[in-house]
Amino acid sequence: MKKSIMSIAAAGVLVVGLLLSPSPATAASPTIVEKSTKTVNFTKTGQYYSSAVKRCLKVKVTGTMKVQYVRSTDYLGNDYQSLTNPTIHAPKMVLSTTSSCSTSAGANLSSAKLTQTFSYYACGGSVSYSAGYPLSVGISWTPECGNRQAINRSMELSGPASVFTQANSNSVGTVKKVVSGRTSTSVKTCVAVGTLVTARVGSTGDNVKIDAGDICVTV
Numbered sequence: 001m002k003k004s005i006m007s008i009a010a011a012g013v014l015v016v017g018l019l020l021s022p023s024p025a026t027a028a029s030p031t032i033v034e035k036s037t038k039t040v041n042f043t044k045t046g047q048y049y050s051s052a053v054k055r056c057l058k059v060k061v062t063g064t065m066k067v068q069y070v071r072s073t074d075y076l077g078n079d080y081q082s083l084t085n086p087t088i089h090a091p092k093m094v095l096s097t098t099s100s101c102s103t104s105a106g107a108n109l110s111s112a113k114l115t116q117t118f119s120y121y122a123c124g125g126s127v128s129y130s131a132g133y134p135l136s137v138g139i140s141w142t143p144e145c146g147n148r149q150a151i152n153r154s155m156e157l158s159g160p161a162s163v164f165t166q167a168n169s170n171s172v173g174t175v176k177k178v179v180s181g182r183t184s185t186s187v188k189t190c191v192a193v194g195t196l197v198t199a200r201v202g203s204t205g206d207n208v209k210i211d212a213g214d215i216c217v218t219v
Contacts (some may be wrong), residue, residue, distance in 0.1 A: 082180035106162030
């Protein structure tokens, strides 16, 4: 008889435990309390003096970055937030050339090739990319990590001219990366902007890499 009572007691403990524990489905399904799009209009610049072609190469990259923001609450009442998949919309690169970096007077190039790249700013972590024409995804030079996969776009332009423009209207490139954390701490995601310029004056050319900085969203 004692054995039966102990079995019943043990079963009772088990039932109480089941009643107090949340189901796996509940624990794995947080409630979304806010969902929105964070939009940043960016202008990034950089410059470099090329002694080979005796020109200061000044680059400006503009466009819009959009990031999906989600705030959610789990079954214990903990709040979390995430920034998902930064997308670059219609990036535009302008190259201006002057005889020195301290002047604004234009100095012509015979021709130029402009390349802009967008990549996740940290070298580690799991990240992939997608892009719509005319942007593409491939191995490119990136400011933070050297050669690796990135969103890129190249265009060759003829001169003589001191201003060259590469526009990418109606194009979108996406950095597939999720950054998340508690709402009590800030969450930040960034995309690094890099440019590569091939500048030619007569029969002389130079390839120059110019870092234009990071585009960031912080919540």
